[in-house]
Amino acid sequence: MIEFSSVTKYYEDDAVLKDVTFTIDKGELAFITGPSGAGKTTLLKLIYCDERPDKGQIIVAGWDIGKLKQKTIPFLRRNVGIVFQDFRLLSNRTVFDNVALALRIHYMNTSTIREDVTAVLKEVKLGHKANTYPQHLSGGEQQRVVIARAMVSKPTVLLADEPTGNLDIDNSQIIMGLFREINARGTTVLIATHNHGLFHGTGRRVFFIKDHSIEKEVIG
Amino acid sequence: MKAFIYSFQSVFRSLWHEKWINLLTILSVSIGLSLVTSFILLTINMDSVIQRWAKNFGLVVYLKENVSAAEEASLKNLFSRDSDIIEVKYISKELALKELRATLGANELILEGLNGNPLPSSYELTLKSNLLDPERVKRKASLIQHMTGVEEVQYGEKWLSSLYTISKTMKVGSIIVGGAIFIAITFITYSTIKIFFYRRKEEIETLKLLGATRIFIRLPFLLEGFIIGLLGGIVSSLVIFGIFSFTSLRVIEFLPSVRLFMASFPYQVYIIVPLAGAAVSVIGSLIAVGKIRY
Numbered sequence: 001m002i003e004f005s006s007v008t009k010y011y012e013d014d015a016v017l018k019d020v021t022f023t024i025d026k027g028e029l030a031f032i033t034g035p036s037g038a039g040k041t042t043l044l045k046l047i048y049c050d051e052r053p054d055k056g057q058i059i060v061a062g063w064d065i066g067k068l069k070q071k072t073i074p075f076l077r078r079n080v081g082i083v084f085q086d087f088r089l090l091s092n093r094t095v096f097d098n099v100a101l102a103l104r105i106h107y108m109n110t111s112t113i114r115e116d117v118t119a120v121l122k123e124v125k126l127g128h129k130a131n132t133y134p135q136h137l138s139g140g141e142q143q144r145v146v147i148a149r150a151m152v153s154k155p156t157v158l159l160a161d162e163p164t165g166n167l168d169i170d171n172s173q174i175i176m177g178l179f180r181e182i183n184a185r186g187t188t189v190l191i192a193t194h195n196h197g198l199f200h201g202t203g204r205r206v207f208f209i210k211d212h213s214i215e216k217e218v219i220g
Numbered sequence: 221m222k223a224f225i226y227s228f229q230s231v232f233r234s235l236w237h238e239k240w241i242n243l244l245t246i247l248s249v250s251i252g253l254s255l256v257t258s259f260i261l262l263t264i265n266m267d268s269v270i271q272r273w274a275k276n277f278g279l280v281v282y283l284k285e286n287v288s289a290a291e292e293a294s295l296k297n298l299f300s301r302d303s304d305i306i307e308v309k310y311i312s313k314e315l316a317l318k319e320l321r322a323t324l325g326a327n328e329l330i331l332e333g334l335n336g337n338p339l340p341s342s343y344e345l346t347l348k349s350n351l352l353d354p355e356r357v358k359r360k361a362s363l364i365q366h367m368t369g370v371e372e373v374q375y376g377e378k379w380l381s382s383l384y385t386i387s388k389t390m391k392v393g394s395i396i397v398g399g400a401i402f403i404a405i406t407f408i409t410y411s412t413i414k415i416f417f418y419r420r421k422e423e424i425e426t427l428k429l430l431g432a433t434r435i436f437i438r439l440p441f442l443l444e445g446f447i448i449g450l451l452g453g454i455v456s457s458l459v460i461f462g463i464f465s466f467t468s469l470r471v472i473e474f475l476p477s478v479r480l481f482m483a484s485f486p487y488q489v490y491i492i493v494p495l496a497g498a499a500v501s502v503i504g505s506l507i508a509v510g511k512i513r514y
Contacts, residue, residue: 048429049514073514077431088426105432107222149430 001026001157001188002047007056009042016042018212020056024190024205026156029183031199031220032192034209040192043209044159047190048080049073061156078106081150081187085162087142089134089149095121096130099149106153120152124178140171147178158182160191164198172198223439230440231447234416242448245412249452252405253497254459256398257489261460263390264486270387277380278307279357281343281364282372291369292341298367299345304360307346313337340371354381402500405452409445409504417441417508424512434512441509442502449501453494460489 002024009017017039024030032040045051046058049065058065063076089098096117103113121127124144134142143163150158160179164172176198183189191198199206199220206220235242281299283292292310299308311319316339321328345364347357357380361373417424427437464485 050429070514071434074428074431074433077429080431082429088422088429090423090426101427102430104226105427105430105436107226107436109222153431 001028001061002190003057003059004043004046005057005059007046007053007058009039009046009051010054011042015212017046020209020214022207022214022217024188026188027183027186029179029189029202029204030191031202031204031206032190032209033194033196033199033206034215036194038209039212040194040209041161044082044161044190044192047157047159048082049076074105078153079156081153081155081158083143083146083150083158083160083163085165087134087146089142089145091133091135094131094133095126095137095145098134098145099152102149102153116152117148120148123151123181124148125174138171139166140168140174143167143171143175144178147175147182151182154187156188158187158189160189160193162193162195163191164193164195169197223435224443226436227439227443231443234440234444235447238416241412241415242444245408245448246452246455248408249405249449249497249501250455250459252401252408253453253456253493256401257456257460257493258463259394259397261464261486261489263394266390267387270383273383276346277376278344278346279361279364279373279375281345281370282340282374283342283369284371285340287341287369295343295367295369299343304347305345306348307344309344309346311342311344313339313341316340316342354384402496405449405497405500406504406507409448409501410508412448413441413445413505413508416444428512428514437512438509442505445501445505445508446498449497449499450494451497452501453497456497457490457493460493461485 004020004022007017007020008015020039020043032043034040042051046053046065047060049060049068053066056066060076061079063072063079065076068076090101093101099117099120100113103116108116118127118130121130124147126141126144126148129137129141134145137145143166147163158179163175163179167175172195179189179191193199202220204220206218208215208218281295283295296308296310299305314337317331317337320339321331324330347360354377357375358377361375364370365373424437468485
């Protein structure tokens with residue numbers, strides 16, 4: 001589902017990723033970890049084509065990221081749900097509207113949007129907060145809204161960049177539980193985190209990035 | 221279609237949410253369009269006056285004293301076949317003298333001492349009014365001047381030249397003023413849409429990450445520009461109609477001669493002005509939104 005073949009990425013003259021090669025299989029849940037500045041976020045950005053590789057090849061759900069045309073990028077992103085550490089929720093829209101945005105871009109009709117958004121909000125246990133504005137939610141709740149927004153369009157790949165970075169242990173467990181549920185339905189999930197507690201004992205593959213390269217691959 | 225429905229919902233939300241800045245833009249656009257339309261209507265009216273005057277414009281071709289009947293007939297034939305000439309009128313020597321007597325009226329006594337009829341016969345040629353370019357008329361006069369049997373060709377050269385200059389100046393002025401105001405309107409809409417675009421930058425970035433296409437992101441801004449321009453145009457055409465009606469009803473009452481100058485109100489203004497406003501505003505919006513890069 002995600003294939004990196006000898007990928008190198010420079011920011012100006014500095015390499016942020018050097019000769020990275022790995023594969024995430026369809027329906028897998030995997031982790032990427034490493035210290036801050038190791039290149040985890042850049043790696044995710046390469047997957048959803050916010051950045052392009054300078055060398056090597058990246059294939060995501062059949063799309064060759066290096067060769068993707070500008071006008072095709074939206075169609076890749078519709079297959080890739082993204083969960084950000086800083087949430088990126090729109091403060092002038094309610095929880096419902098924030099989640100609905102992911103369906104409105106598909107020009108879905110109102111009744112389908114209402115049904116799907118209501119269902120997904122129930123799944124993340126936020127059905128009662130549909131008309132609340134994000135700034136009135138806790139960090140854990142906001143992250144659940146972001147996950148709901150990423151899930152609602154049923155992507156084939158879900159990326160999460162430090163999804164529990166701003167959360168306490170309890171909320172982190174809830175978020176991880178949601179990721180497992182999403183994965184259980186067949187969605188490929190890749191989580192970038194520096195929190196080793198998230199993958200310990202999960203039995204999932206973990207890629208360690210050090211000095212901008214994959215240092216090792218272990219089972220968590 | 222769904223893209224339009226979604227965009228319209230977004231536009232109406234924005235129009236209401238940003239009502240004051242939108243109202244100000246609509247008013248600015250309508251003022252600009254009113255100025256352009258007024259100038260164009262003024263030009264149309266001036267042109268109508270000029271065309272009216274020009275209808276009576278013609279060349280007088282004086283024939284030689286010894287011109288034969290065959291030469292006269294040949295000239296008449298040439299003039300009749302010329303597509304630039306719409307009317308050919310022959311004035312015989314006798315008729316010329318008769319007309320002169322009629323013109324002099326009580327003063328016809330001054331003709332008493334004349335031996336015979338000194339006036340030449342002539343042709344009065346009326347030219348097509350849309351061909352009244354001084355250079356063209358001059359060439360035509362010169363051409364006729366060299367025809368057999370022609371003594372002299374006369375026409376109001378200076379008058380025609382002045383008329384032509386006024387008409388041309390008005391038209392060029394309309395284009396310059398119109399162009400400048402259209403650029404100004406484009407800039408006004410550009411500024412407004414650019415403000416909206418920056419205010420929604422966070423939303424646009426999120427939409428891009430969610431997989432929104434360029435058209436999905438752009439369309440609401442373009443439609444908003446379209447509606448602003450359209451409303452500005454509608455307000456403008458109402459203002460112009462108001463001014464025109466006032467001029468027709470009130471000013472003619474005090475200055476009846478104005479009626480002679482006024483062309484009828486072109487009702488196409490109701491369609492053209494709002495559409496022009498909308499088109500120019502969409503151009504401003506397009507520039508404001510620019511290229512969306514992922």
